[in-house]
Amino acid sequence: KKGFAFLINALKNLPDIELIIAGTGPSEKKLIKISKGYKNIKLIGWVNDKESFFSKIDVFCLPSTVEPFGLVILEAMARGIPVISTNCKGPNDIITHYNNGIIIKINCRDQLMEQLKSLKEKLDLRKKISNNGIKTIKYKYSINEYKKNLFYFLNNIHGN
Numbered sequence: 001k002k003g004f005a006f007l008i009n010a011l012k013n014l015p016d017i018e019l020i021i022a023g024t025g026p027s028e029k030k031l032i033k034i035s036k037g038y039k040n041i042k043l044i045g046w047v048n049d050k051e052s053f054f055s056k057i058d059v060f061c062l063p064s065t066v067e068p069f070g071l072v073i074l075e076a077m078a079r080g081i082p083v084i085s086t087n088c089k090g091p092n093d094i095i096t097h098y099n100n101g102i103i104i105k106i107n108c109r110d111q112l113m114e115q116l117k118s119l120k121e122k123l124d125l126r127k128k129i130s131n132n133g134i135k136t137i138k139y140k141y142s143i144n145e146y147k148k149n150l151f152y153f154l155n156n157i158h159g160n
Contacts, residue, residue, distance in 0.1 A: 002027070003063030003086065003107070008035050010109045015040050017116055020057060022047040054079045058126070059119050065106050067091055073101070074141055077133030082126050084115050098125075100132035 004021055008031060011019040019041045021031065028043070035041040047053045054060075060076035062085040069090040076083050077094075083101040085091035095101035102119070104111040119126050139145060 001064060001066045003065055004031050005034060006107050006109070007061060007063040007112075008038075008041055010112050011041055012038055013109075014113060014116060017120060018042070020044060020053075022053050050075065054081060057081060059084060059116065061112070061116075062086065062091060063112070064088055064091075070094060074137060077101070078137045080130040080134050082119055082129040083133065084112065084119070094136070096132075099129070100136045101129060 002025070004027060007019065007021070011017060015038075017040060021041075021043045022045070024046050028045075032043055035043060044053075054076065057076075058081070060073070060081045060083045062070060062073060062083065064070075064086055065088070067086070067088040067090040070085065070088075073083050073085060073091060073094050077100065083095065085095055085101060085103060086106045087103050088106070091101075091103065095103055097103045102115050104115055119129075
């Protein structure tokens with residue numbers, strides 16, 4: 001459901017783009033096997049230092065087939081990293097296509113490859129998505145926005 005095999009298989013066709021996958025899980029051995037021999041694909045295991053990980057990437061890709069929210073999308077956006085995600089409920093609640101991120105069809109290799117190439121080649125698009133991602137965090141997901149929305153919600157419940 002996380003879509004990493006799809007992501008690895010897509011990046012096999014883009015040797016000039018490096019893929020770094022962080023984390024561990026039940027599919028880890030399978031992912032190591034299918035990525036073996038591809039110098040542009042690295043599986044680095046569990047990451048304790050998220051800042052170090054995010055500082056090494058130019059684009060964050062979430063290839064899930066199911067994603068209820070996608071906190072990691074917010075983590076990438078907060079750091080100004082452009083996000084490509086599949087068309088799932090959670091990411092759709094966060095991302096406005098070509099504004100603060102890019103939404104692709106689930107398991108659509110051609111679309112993923114096209115968008116990765118586009119972000120690699122178009123610095124202005126990367127900057128736009130990066131800046132709008134930061135604004136999304138500031139105006140929708142910051143602690144101040146959360147408090148404001150929570151108090152509004154509580155006041156409306158209490159008032160009824």
